[in-house]
Amino acid sequence: MARTRVRDLPAATGNEVVLQGWLYNRRSSKKMHFLQLRDGSGIVQCIVTKDDFGDDEFLKIGQIPYESAIQLTGTAHGDDRAPGGVEVHISGVEVISRSEEYPISKQDHGPDFLLSHRHLWLRSRKQVALMRIRDEVIRAIRDSMHDRGFTCIDAPIFTPSSCEGTSTLFEVDYFDEEKAFLTQSGQLYMEAAAMALGDVFCLGPTFRAEKSKTRRHLTEFWMFEPEMAFADLDDVMNLAEQMLSTIVERVLENRLEDLEILERDIDKLKAVQLPFPRISYDDAVKRMNEEGHSFEWGGDLGAPDEAIISSWFPSPVMVHGYPEAVKAFYMKRDPDDPRVARGVDVLAPEGYGEIIGGGQREDDLEVLLERIQQHQLSEEDFRWYLDLRRFGSVPHGGFGLGVERTVCWLAGIEHVRECIPFPRMLYRLYP
RNA sequence: UCCCUGGUAGCUCAAUUGGCAGAGUAGGUGGCUGUUAACCACUUGGUUGUUGGUUCGAGUCCAACCCGGGGAGCCA
Incomplete structure (x- = not known):
């Protein structure tokens, strides 16, 4: 199945899609992970539930380090709660390359550090x-x-x-x-x-x-x-x-x-x-x-x-x-x-x-x-x-x-x- | 080249008159009702840029050096 770019997701709602990119951010609760996937064309929120994956897999997905390269399979939906109005309900997660601890965080950094990175x-x-x-x-x-x-x-x-x-x-x-x-x-x-x-x-x-x-x-x-x-x-x-x-x-x-x-x-x-x-x-x-x-x-x-x-x-x-x-x-x-x-x-x-x-x-x-x-x-x-x-x-x-x-x-x-x-x-x- | 300014945890910063080196964040562990830089609890983490000096005692004062940042000149 051909991969879909994040920028093309609004036109693909209802379809099964394969996404490839990097894990930009994650927010988690007891039964759900919200994975932010970045692929260069945009960023999309992806939903992983404990019900779909089971305890062990769910735990592992919650431990994938930021900026790891991953492939996600799922179905695109329109949802007002998602940033950008579109999110993907995930049925398959594959880690292509596990990242080491990523030096750049969401908080502010100084120019010297950023320019060196x-x-x-x-x-x-x-x-x-x-x-x-x-x-x-x-x-x-x-x-x-x-x-x-x-x-x-x-x-x-x-x-x-x-x-x-x-x-x-x-x-x-x-x-x-x-x-x-x-x-x-x-x-x-x-x-x-x-x-x-x-x-x-x-x-x-x-x-x-x-x-x-x-x-x-x-x-x-x-x-x-x-x-x-x-x-x-x-x-x-x-x-x-x-x-x-x-x-x-x-x-x-x-x-x-x-x-x-x-x-x-x-x-x-x-x-x-x-x-x-x-x-x-x-x-x-x-x-x-x-x-x-x-x-x-x-x-x-x-x-x-x-x-x-x-x-x-x-x-x-x-x-x-x-x-x-x-x-x-x-x-x-x-x-x-x-x-x-x-x-x-x-x-x-x-x-x-x-x-x-x-x-x-x-x-x-x-x-x-x-x-x-x-x-x-x-x-x-x-x-x-x-x-x-x-x-x-x-x-x-x-x-x-x-x-x-x-x-x-x-x-x-x-x-x-x-x-x-x-x-x-x-x-x-x-x- | 000149003027100003800074260097403390991986990162962003605090530390009173010279008196036990701290917080947030990231990482780890646990919790949590669909989260929005999520949140809550606990936790690992230090040769304070380097060298020397003053002092009972230096992150703090002094000197030199190293590495940044902002600006001037010059230009796009």
Whole structure:
């Protein structure tokens, strides 16, 4: 007999079913055990009675340790007393693999303990919900990109040099006497791909060796990076808000149950509406000063400043036109105001901070050469990148979206470390 | 790298001025009317992160070190 998934039980009431999973919890009285079975698709209450099994078997079933792998045979019934409204009256119990004493209990645990047991922590209800939301975000991105005619182009993980020349990179040996670096961004390669296929994107892991120690940082995280040929800053902002809006819609549409498990305030997500507010760096600085948060024009916005700006709006806010001095060398300068770069950061609501950074790229060879010198970067390293400006350069742009930061905001989680299956952080590489 | 903060039972935590190291939970045993983090009773469980110092006496005070957590900078 084929096994039934817990998620399919509501459609199987009245039928005999075989379930396979892990013993999540148990409550017992003199004549009954209530077994909570977890199979990855959901959790269901299963009823075992002493009358059906006899004293010895009944006692043994009451002693099966938590997280043992078990197979249960029984009949599905609708019952209001069961969590989820469906339960299974069990006629057969088989222990597939008896568990040792399980370290993670129903009570609270500290982050150190949980992170050291990430391989087991992943089984808990909230973590399962979070992984499903992450999956939905990634699927929404891919579906939506393809609907818009973008082509997925994978960027390399090994790179010969820094992409931006700013961040600290992880260095690895690359055969004899050569060094490679783990990528910190696929953007430069996406620029090359955009000149080949027009509208492209990549979605993959990214590595930053900065010793950042905050709830918003991982050393390895996933980034979604679209890039468009024949596009300016407005096109980039239009795509950013449409993609984010689609992601929110898809999660609300398909993962409502998981948001509820995580006790997310759904109204906060429903409040996200197009068009997103757009505010220039100029205006943001003015308004901050008007409200008594003194801030001098020219500096980069810090985390507390971002929190203030995002608190003005219920939707993500797009801050554009940063001082060029605080932005990367490849950012296009505003022809109307050379102090300003055509970049945009998207700040998530509720203080979650920057989830997107991007903008229009410098497409003029001479200007780009000048910037590479100013930033004291190696012209040799960027020879191929400069070629893109030699052979049919066009206005183009794109952005990078931090997948975990986006999931963190959507799910209302405290720390990005829970939003990736196996987080890599400063001082934490295990498991 | 800098600032703040913590390390006591498998886990989450308590321990007054320096004076016998405790509770909940998990595990074990027994009980219980279909339980909802079930409940009730009993019970096992300790080199207080490490090393050294002060003291009649240190979980508590001092020093160094080790390992975490939060934040800053940087960024997604």
